[in-house]
Amino acid sequence: MITPADLVLEELERDALTELVNIAVSRAAKNLREMVGRQVFLSVPRINLVGRQQAIDILDEREMDRLVAVHQVFEGDITGRALLIFPEERSLELVRAVAGPDHSLEDIIDLEQEALAETGNIILNSCLATIANLLRRSLRVSLPEVIRGTGTDFFNLAPPPLPGEVVLFLYINFTVKDNDITGYIAMLMDMPSLAVLKGLLCEFIERIGGTDK
Amino acid sequence: MLNTSHDNSTPILDALDCGIIVLGYQRQVTAWNAWIAAASNIRTTEATGKSMEELFPGRPLGPILVAVNEALEAGASSLLTPTLHPALLGLRTRAGQPLIHSISIRPIGAIGAYECLIQISDVTGAMRREAVLRQRQNARYDAVMESAAEAILTLDDTGAIQGANSAAEVLFEIDKASLAGQPSARLFVEGDRWSQLHDASRSGQQIVHREVSVKRRNGSTRHLEASISRWSGGAKQFTTAFLRDVTDRLSSQLKLKTLNETLEQRVADATGERDMIWRVSQDLFVVTDFGLKCQSVNPAWTEHLGLDESEVEGKAFEDFVHPEDVAAVTRLSLSDSRVVVRDLDLRMRANDGRFIWYSWQFMPRNNQYYAAGRDINVRRNLEDQLRQSQKMEAVGQLTGGIAHDFNNMLGVVISGLNLIQRRVDRGESGVHQLIAAATEGAHKAAMLTQRLLAFSRQQPLSPESLDVGRMVQDMSELLRRTLGEHVTLNTVVQSDDGAVLADPSQLENVLVNLAVNARDAMPQGGTLTIETSALLVDQSVAADHGISPGPYVLIAVRDTGSGMSAEVLERAFEPFFTTKGVGKGTGLGLSQVFGFVKQSGGYVNIDSKLGVGTTISIWLPRHNGPADGARRANSQDVANGKPEELILVVEDEASVRQLTMQMLEDLDYSVISAENGVEGLRILEDRGDVSLLLTDVVMPGMNGREFADAAVELRPDLRVLFTSGYARDAIVRNGIIDPNVQLLQKPATLQALAQKVRLVLDN
Numbered sequence: 001m002i003t004p005a006d007l008v009l010e011e012l013e014r015d016a017l018t019e020l021v022n023i024a025v026s027r028a029a030k031n032l033r034e035m036v037g038r039q040v041f042l043s044v045p046r047i048n049l050v051g052r053q054q055a056i057d058i059l060d061e062r063e064m065d066r067l068v069a070v071h072q073v074f075e076g077d078i079t080g081r082a083l084l085i086f087p088e089e090r091s092l093e094l095v096r097a098v099a100g101p102d103h104s105l106e107d108i109i110d111l112e113q114e115a116l117a118e119t120g121n122i123i124l125n126s127c128l129a130t131i132a133n134l135l136r137r138s139l140r141v142s143l144p145e146v147i148r149g150t151g152t153d154f155f156n157l158a159p160p161p162l163p164g165e166v167v168l169f170l171y172i173n174f175t176v177k178d179n180d181i182t183g184y185i186a187m188l189m190d191m192p193s194l195a196v197l198k199g200l201l202c203e204f205i206e207r208i209g210g211t212d213k
Numbered sequence: 214m215l216n217t218s219h220d221n222s223t224p225i226l227d228a229l230d231c232g233i234i235v236l237g238y239q240r241q242v243t244a245w246n247a248w249i250a251a252a253s254n255i256r257t258t259e260a261t262g263k264s265m266e267e268l269f270p271g272r273p274l275g276p277i278l279v280a281v282n283e284a285l286e287a288g289a290s291s292l293l294t295p296t297l298h299p300a301l302l303g304l305r306t307r308a309g310q311p312l313i314h315s316i317s318i319r320p321i322g323a324i325g326a327y328e329c330l331i332q333i334s335d336v337t338g339a340m341r342r343e344a345v346l347r348q349r350q351n352a353r354y355d356a357v358m359e360s361a362a363e364a365i366l367t368l369d370d371t372g373a374i375q376g377a378n379s380a381a382e383v384l385f386e387i388d389k390a391s392l393a394g395q396p397s398a399r400l401f402v403e404g405d406r407w408s409q410l411h412d413a414s415r416s417g418q419q420i421v422h423r424e425v426s427v428k429r430r431n432g433s434t435r436h437l438e439a440s441i442s443r444w445s446g447g448a449k450q451f452t453t454a455f456l457r458d459v460t461d462r463l464s465s466q467l468k469l470k471t472l473n474e475t476l477e478q479r480v481a482d483a484t485g486e487r488d489m490i491w492r493v494s495q496d497l498f499v500v501t502d503f504g505l506k507c508q509s510v511n512p513a514w515t516e517h518l519g520l521d522e523s524e525v526e527g528k529a530f531e532d533f534v535h536p537e538d539v540a541a542v543t544r545l546s547l548s549d550s551r552v553v554v555r556d557l558d559l560r561m562r563a564n565d566g567r568f569i570w571y572s573w574q575f576m577p578r579n580n581q582y583y584a585a586g587r588d589i590n591v592r593r594n595l596e597d598q599l600r601q602s603q604k605m606e607a608v609g610q611l612t613g614g615i616a617h618d619f620n621n622m623l624g625v626v627i628s629g630l631n632l633i634q635r636r637v638d639r640g641e642s643g644v645h646q647l648i649a650a651a652t653e654g655a656h657k658a659a660m661l662t663q664r665l666l667a668f669s670r671q672q673p674l675s676p677e678s679l680d681v682g683r684m685v686q687d688m689s690e691l692l693r694r695t696l697g698e699h700v701t702l703n704t705v706v707q708s709d710d711g712a713v714l715a716d717p718s719q720l721e722n723v724l725v726n727l728a729v730n731a732r733d734a735m736p737q738g739g740t741l742t743i744e745t746s747a748l749l750v751d752q753s754v755a756a757d758h759g760i761s762p763g764p765y766v767l768i769a770v771r772d773t774g775s776g777m778s779a780e781v782l783e784r785a786f787e788p789f790f791t792t793k794g795v796g797k798g799t800g801l802g803l804s805q806v807f808g809f810v811k812q813s814g815g816y817v818n819i820d821s822k823l824g825v826g827t828t829i830s831i832w833l834p835r836h837n838g839p840a841d842g843a844r845r846a847n848s849q850d851v852a853n854g855k856p857e858e859l860i861l862v863v864e865d866e867a868s869v870r871q872l873t874m875q876m877l878e879d880l881d882y883s884v885i886s887a888e889n890g891v892e893g894l895r896i897l898e899d900r901g902d903v904s905l906l907l908t909d910v911v912m913p914g915m916n917g918r919e920f921a922d923a924a925v926e927l928r929p930d931l932r933v934l935f936t937s938g939y940a941r942d943a944i945v946r947n948g949i950i951d952p953n954v955q956l957l958q959k960p961a962t963l964q965a966l967a968q969k970v971r972l973v974l975d976n
Contacts, residue, residue, distance in 0.1 A: 031276075065370065089370035089449075092375060092449070093373060093394055098297070106347060107347070109449065111296050114297065125287070125289035129286060139287060140320060141288055141289040143291075143292050
């Protein structure tokens, strides 16, 4: 039985993953910029690999209010769920940032669901596609879905989670139209998927290290 | 139209009510169903094998191409919505209308060998419906929002502005687009306070009319009243703040407040002024209740009357008023009509017993009198002097008249005496008639001086306790003779009417005077009624009449004569006013009555009607002591003395001294004399046999009183009889002779002298 402790990413692996993710979000930023027609900055300063409950605790501790998430399922060598999570109260700013200033509040409220879905879609797609691309593996990713609730809700989506699931927890900063919005990207994977990821990361590091050496 | 690689599914794809495009790995169209062919007006045969850029030239395909790449390269699925990507492909409905569509882009096929499925859905109907609904709602909403005078802000949970109306644009001087998304707290001067209000509202508290303020670009501050309430839109909470500009209202309130404050100041100033006037005024100020109880007085009372506030406040105003002026004050306090009283002249009693004239103004207000008294002592003194000089003038005028009468009387006396002298020289007898005539003339002259003295109230009174009823009855015979046979006398006398304290001879005089007047008023005859009765005078009546309350004896003298006209009545008590012919009366009768009654502490009143008659009422204070026996009969008998009774006559006027000695010798007394007190004392030291000292009161040097005191000290058993024609001297107090002092009034008849000397020697 493989436990999360056994699967803790080596520092090098973590650095590699962080680099991968930052490449991914910069691609997402480029895509968003194309969509909204203005500068969007995205960065991922930190990555944690945590247990499911730990992820719930982190969210509960850091976020007092309700959360909104864009959810997509990915399948392939690595299987799991990807969630882009925001404090719900910041979501309108995000929507306004991407939808433009000409919308009334009522429009913004109406747009929120779709705009969040598209925005989250772009960010998550970019991340997943970039990771898959760089790891030279293919994934199939579902259409986005907006869900609201708490960390507990997000990490207990049906079908019921399997024991030993881990969460790759990414802290992500958006800067859109002078607004800094801090959110999270959570990639919920089962153990085998994490093992595959770790393997893929090692291959990636070897490739890069190989060229260095 | 069919794509070769999708032969079997082509009918199905064409039957779908959505657009289907499949792109191969090279991004070329491999499937293009009937729906998209219709909507894009590009037939399948034309589309197949072409790229999207070729099929939709000029369209903003960026997001689609990104999504296609993600799908083909990473197996990612994407969704493009018409809200964020309106008219991506420029499709048309069958009717030629713009076709609003959403696009989903997914990888199909095996992992690593993907094709890309682009599915296009028609959302035109749903979008239109929503748009109509929203438009309608927005129209109503905008009508409210935009017509509101208040600035309206809609905030999300972070306090960021999600909506603002035009009034907010004006208020904050920021356009709506720039307001959107801004943290609202930074718009307000007290940002923290605003955030607290917002938080309170979010937690469900109703925020109503809280004050906040906004700084304008021009530096001015606008004061706002904020009302904030929360609401939820879908899954989200919002708060909407209504901001009413109350700057103008506040500034009016401020102005009003300032006005009120300055009003207070002005009132305080005015009050201060009045307080100052109250304190510095030389006039006496007093506030009293309607019962004239002093409530507060100003310092002038202390300054001018020597009375401290504490001595006056709480006391009756009349306590500080001369007894003779109390009546007017009492009238005021008893009066029901609270009217302004002007120029009420009152003598105020100073702490040292002096009386000072003040002219008072009383102003009723709020159950109080506000009174001010002005010192008019100077004026009153001048008035007194004027009256005195008028009196002197009157006396001067009178002197002429009296001199005439007096000369006549003296003429009778002198010529009578001359004749007697001649006859006696010739050794003739028969002088009795002449003597009688001369004596009568002298009596008349004496009467005249008596009356003058009585008028000037300088007549010395020797009050005794008198039973008035009895006296009236005793006098009835005398009165009948005076009245004559045409006038009937009625006396109505109660036995228990009580005694009065009065000089009997004066009271007799009064009654005779009144009887004579009555007789003169009834030349055709009539009835004179003299009635006595008891009378109890209460406080208010006493005040009205200027006398003390208590029991009185009333003597009413009523005739059925011609009566008096109002003008005559008004002047009846005036001295020298007479309706009688020249020589018939002196005009002193009623004024003499008036003087006597006043001097006796009584009251006199005339009630008269022309053609009906006159009633004169005299009120004299009742005396509780026992009445002194009946008045001695006016005897013609002369009480003689004895030679062993030695009388010392002290008189500075030689002729009077001589005459007095002769009369006493005539009465068989032994007489010695002295010119003054000093000589008198020397004689008394030499001779121990002097029984009686008969001394004038007014003498140069040692006066009669001093001399008598010294004499009695030398000879305690010495009897003293004073003689005087003038009351204002040492033996008299307030016009009343001390009860222990015996006084013989000048000029005295032989009988009066004999009686008085006998009385003193025998007592």
